[in-house]
Every structure is written in C-alpha cells, then in structure tokens.
Amino acid sequence: MTETISTPKPRPARGPRLPFSVALEPRLRIPKWLPWATSLGSVALALLLTALILLYVGGNPLTSFRAIYLAAFGNLGVFSDTLVKATPLILTGLACLLPFRMRLWNIGAEGQFYLGAWGATLIVETLFGKDASPWLFIPLMALSGFGFGALWGFIPGLLKARLNVNEIITTLMLNYIALFFVAYWVFGPWSERGFQMTPTFPRAAWLPRLADYATVFKPFSGLTVHLGFVFAVLACAAVWYLLTHTRFGYEIRLIGDNPNAAQYAGVRIALMTIMVMMLAGGLAGLGGMSEVTGVVHRLQDRISPGYGFTAIIVAWLAKLNPWAVIPVAILFGGLIIGSREIQPSGIARMLQGILLFTLISSEVLNRYRIKFERAK
C-alpha cells in the first residue's frame, strides 16, 4: 500500500478567540425544579427582548408592558375578561395535549371547536322551545358539543388506525371543512334575516355568568366569566387524573414513549388512537359549546380567532402538563386582551412569538449542562 500517513495538525481555532470556551454536556439527571426555573427565565428573557425592540423603535417598554398588564390583569373586571379568553384556549389546549402525549399530532382542535359550537346550536335550533329549562339546555348542549367535536376527532382517528393516514394532514384539512360547514348553516338554514349568524339563543341556553348573580352579591356585577371556565378547569383535572392515575393514561404514555413496547405489552394501539382522538375532539368541542353559549350567545361565522391553532402553542408551552395549561392559557388570554389596548396591537403578538422562541430554546438548558472553561 502506498498511502502515507500524515501527521494530523490541529486546525487553528475558528472564530474570534474568547478568553473562555463553552461546551454543552448532556445531563444525566434533570432536577425537578429546573424546567420551572428555565420557563420563568425564558418569560423574563422574552420580556427583556421585547423591551429592547420597543426601545429601539423609540417606544417606552415600561409604559407598554404596564398598559398590557393593566388591560389584562389590572382589575377584577379585566381579569374576568382574560379568563373568558383563556377558557377556549384551555379546552382546545387540552385537545392538543392529550393526543400529543401519545405522539398523535392533532392539529384539528380548531375544526373540532367549530363542530362543538355547531352541535350546541343544533340543540337550540331543533329540540326545544325558547321556554325550556336551563337544566335541560345546558347539559344537552354540552353533550352535543362534546359529541360532535368527538365525531370530528373520530374521522382522523379511524383513518389513522385503519389505514395509517397521516393525522396531521387529515386534522388540518378537516378544520377547513368544519369552518365552511358552519358557514353554510349560518348563511343558509339557520341565518337570521340573511345575516351570517343565527338568532340569539334564548336566555335559558346561556351559560350563567358571575354578573348574573350581581343582585345577590354586589362585587360580581360586570364580571363576564362564565360557567365554561369551570368546565375548563374541571377538564384539566379530568385529563390530569386520566393521564396519571388510570390504565388508559398509562397506555397513552406508553405508546408515546415506545409504540413497540406498548404493542408488546398488549395495548391495542388502533383502538387507543381512535379513543384519544375522540376524547380530544370532544374537549375542543366543549370549548366551542362554551364559546357560543357563554360568550357569543349565537352561532356565527368565524367564532374563533384561531383558538385551535394557538392551542398547539399553549400545549407545548405547558410542557404537556394539564395543570400548566391553565396559567399558560391565562397568559395568552391576557395577551389577546392586552393587544386591544395598545397601539400597535401587534406588540402583544410579537411578545407571544418571542416567548415561543425563548421557551423552546430553553429546552437546551434542561437537557444539557453548560460548561465554561478557560481557553488554553
């Protein structure tokens, strides 16, 4: 053989010479407090970055943050509005979180939300007269909303389980079908005098709000937060219990970690796929029901400003922890409310975007140890 072996020479260091070098090392153990610390740190960093941008364009970050804060959390009244916005985000957030835990990518919470809203309206439009009791209306509307949302989850679930059709595509496409389906009903059969909305629901079909009890307890006056928020919190509790304390939840986590091991353990993955997608659709559907019966009080075109899509971010930022969905959704709800109060309204959206970046980047800190060393 003729090849000569050359002595390898170390290359000169790349880039500017720093007095120290930085190395990433995988962590063997992740302390429990660390993910929380990095999450808080990244919120702080996002605020700082937004502040720098505001300074750069000549704004006063402190005034802007104060305005957003006051508009969203400044007093009980606006905080109640924030909770109203958080409600659909919590429910659709859970609709993403649950399938994400078994690595099933439900991008269809938006459509499932619409179907839920439609299902709730169906009860008002067809079943009862205007004078029926709320005790009849509300449970039936919730059931119907959940059921039609679940139907919208069942379709991609079945396709995935039976034919292995990619659920990302089907759930995404079904969003548009749902949107136009609702549009058809509000423009056509259910339209009120040709407007793209149904007539206002009878009072009995409205979810009770705190303001409704102002006559009994004065401080409630003007508070818009409604029963749907209670549904949302209960749903978080239910999803948490399901995931951590039941066989069903154990199977979800097993499939999420290793589908082969799940199959080996005798888990029926196809059935689980369908059931989890239905449950997720149902939760999003409940979100739609709560929105039409608690806030809008009628079905109309474009009832969601994209809750089902924001929900994907909410689920991730909550690190797929059902309880964490609540504060994250409230934060996002607050940003939606806050963005109405300041000019330009995009600042709140920018903050959202930066937050997403910093939170996702902070994952590195959870997984790796950073070592600084003196340069040699």
Add this chain to the structure above:
Amino acid sequence: MSEPTNVIAMKQIVKRFPGVLANDHVDFDLRRGEIHALLGENGAGKSTLTNILAGLYRADEGQIFINGQRADIGSPRDAIAYGIGMIYQHFMLVPSQTVTENIILGLDEPRFFLNLPQAEKRVAELSKQFGLHVDPRAHVWQLSVGEQQRVEILKMLYRGANILILDEPTAVLTPLEARELFATLRSMIAQGRSIIFISHHLDEILEIADRVTVMQKGRVTAAGVSPKGMTKNDLARLMVGREIVFALEKKKMDAGAVALKIERARALNDRGLPALRDLSLEVRAHEILGVAGVAGNGQRELSQVITGLRPLVSGRIHLGAYDLTNKAPGEIHELGVGHVPEDRLGTGLASGLSVMHNLILRRYKQAPIAQGIAINWHTARKVSENLVTTFEIATPGVDTRVGALSGGNTQKVILAREISTRPDLLVAVHPTRGLDVGATEAVQKLLLQQREAGAAVLLISEDLDEILAISDRIAVIYDGQIVGEMRTDEADIEKIGLLMAGAN
C-alpha cells in the same frame, strides 16, 4: 515528553458525573499500528474515556497528547481534525440517502456543488483498500447491519481518521460479519492506522488485540498489557476483580410434559419473504431448548410468532392445552408466556419512562395494581421496589428513567418483569448480548432458575457457548427450519457448526 511511537497518550484523566467518578486518574496510550483493546464491565468508564477522545465530553482534569503534542479536543469536529474517528454502537446514518451521500454529509468541502461521482470514486477506493465491501450507490436502508457499520467506518476514513475507536463493534454483528470486520481491522493496522477496540468479549480480545487495558469502576487495573499467554479467566479477574466461574451450576433435571408445541409454522419476514418454512419444535417443562443458528435464519420471526407480535401464515402453536395461534400479544402473555425480546430498548422497554412504569408493564391490567380503571401507584411502587431488591437491579430508585440504566440492568428489569409473573414458557432472545461478564452470569442463572421452577425456556442465541452452557437440548435453525436437534450432553460442536452453515 511522550515517546513518538505513541499516537495518543492520555495522562491522569479525571471525569466526574453527578455522584459518579467515571474516570479516576486514568492513563492510556495507543501506539501507531496497534489494536489496543479496552476491556471492562458496563459502567467501568471505557465509554467515558473514549468519549473524551472523541470530543463528546471534556475531561475535568488531565492531559491528552496526540503525536507527542498537547491537544485540546473540544468537539467531535476537533477530534476528527486530530485524526480521531469514533464508531458508535448505534449508527448515525440517514436511511433514505446513499452510502456516499451519508459519508460526505456534514463535510465542509464541497461547499456548495456536490461532485458525487468523484466522492463515489474515493469511497470505492477506500472500500477496496481496507476490504470494506459496500456499494457506494446503495441506499442505506437497503444495507444489512454489518454493511451499515462499514459505512460508519468509511465515513471516518474519508475524513482522514487514522485513529479509530470502535465501541463494541461486534455486538450488532453476526459471527461471519465479525470475522470480516477483524480482517478489515488487521488490514488497517497493517497500513499504519491505530485502533482502540472496546469490548466485553474475552474471546475477541484474545484473538485480535495487540495490547489490552482493563478498567474497573473508573480505574485502570491493567495498563497496556499483552494478552498473549493470558487466559479468559485472567482477563475476567482483572475486569471484575474476582474469578468468574464459566461453568454454571446446572442441576440435573428430568424434562416434564410438553409445554410449547409448534407445528408446521409458516411466517413472512418484514419484507414479505418466507422466514419460517414449516418449522416444528417442542419444548418441555423443566427444559431449556437452545436454538442455535446464524443470524437471519428466522430466529427473530420465530420468537415473534410465539409471542403474538407477528402473524402466522399457517401452522399451529400450542402452550399446554391453550391454542396460541395468532392470538394478541397481551392475551398470549396472560396464557403464560414471558418474552425477553431481542431488541431490549426498542421493544421490551419504554426507555423514557421510569423503572416502575416498566416493571408494571405486564401487570397494570390486573389487581392489585389495577383498581377498576385506575392504577394504584402505591401498590405499583411496592411491587416494583420488591422486584428491584429481589433481582438486584442497580438503580438509584424506581423513579429513575430506564434509559439511564446500564445494559445489564435494563435487561434485569425485563427479566424481573417477565419472570415474576411465573410464566409456563419463557422466550429469551439473545438475553446476554452486549452484557458484561457479571451481568451475563446473573441472567443465565435466572434462566436456569426458571427451568428448575418448572418453566419451559426457549433460548434463542447466537452465542454458542451460552447455548452449550445452559440448555438441555439444542435445535439448529437454518433458513426457517429446524435442521437438527440433539441433547446438549451428546452435542458435537463440529456437527452444529455444519448444520448452522446449511450443510447436511
């Protein structure tokens, strides 16, 4: 200064991990043109030491000299610039790309335009030069595991590596592929390359290494000694600090009634080709049947049809009075079949979940762990803690992620789970592959205990020594059929070898 013949000299290397001193003032050197084996149990610090060389970790203390000069290896990129290339056990290849594309992936040159034909030519030259036979234009998904390993080696050679580190390279290979690898390694040292060879396999080290360094619990117990004139027992003693008895104590035992009965089983492999062709066999209670054979002759499919992970095209499988034919995996387990799968982390465990979650995998549907639809985690924890103690699983606790445990301990988690439900039949596939001597002995003892307790054990292994050591009968599988059966005490190794090779 260090002598010029040393291409690598590592001096007083210290590396700490939280709670562990992985390398405790380790000295190691590699001469030009030698194969230097690193031997040690799992967790002895071999991988840490080589990962420091490969730029994955930084040493907390100590110095590295390459060709007599002080070196600072801060990243895998630096390592390859120094000519050090590491070949890991788990390959890092893109299945949809060709061999050549994988090899040039991530290189600085060419910057923008690919000159694939030129790269292919270079790959072909290298592959010829070192006897690493692989088609430069084949797609990686088409290649066998052995061929994929060659691609990994070529990748390093292409980058100009003249110091290669191989981390347990034979663990994934068939005996034949291992032979070919050894030939390649010899041709590399003949051409002036130097090789660090990490292994648990004492036979391999005796066969291929010029020198061996043995590590135990982060420290070096033998530095660069020649294995010539050493026996397996000598090496084993250096590795574990005690004499390992290779002959396991095996009680005499009469086989009982037929437990597993397979009749004319036919099944297809993943590519839809026949893998089992009318295979029939029987295993009795109190008996270990060892299935010997070269990899890829239907062993994997055999274990899968019994445990319900692969459908049977025709034929029948019975366990005692129960018909197992094409039943679901969960049901088959409930009828009394335990399964130690070939692919520990890929099939047998959910590596991201805790030891407890994995230990209850077979029991979460039954009381007392299941209570209606709920899981009683209090009971689950107690059951798991018991299993950890009984089976001596070395883990900080039952909440530790299984993926963080060593190979031997992950295998113990599977065995603890599969054995503790008292199966009538235990199907164990390569149960000791990749394990160190101590863990291997522990696993084999557990299999023998099952036999004594009255279970039928089907042991599928490529390690003939293991089969000879613990099985009562041996069946040789070739091309999806059992081509010969014999009692172990009457076994003739030469005959088994011939049957494995397909000669009649």
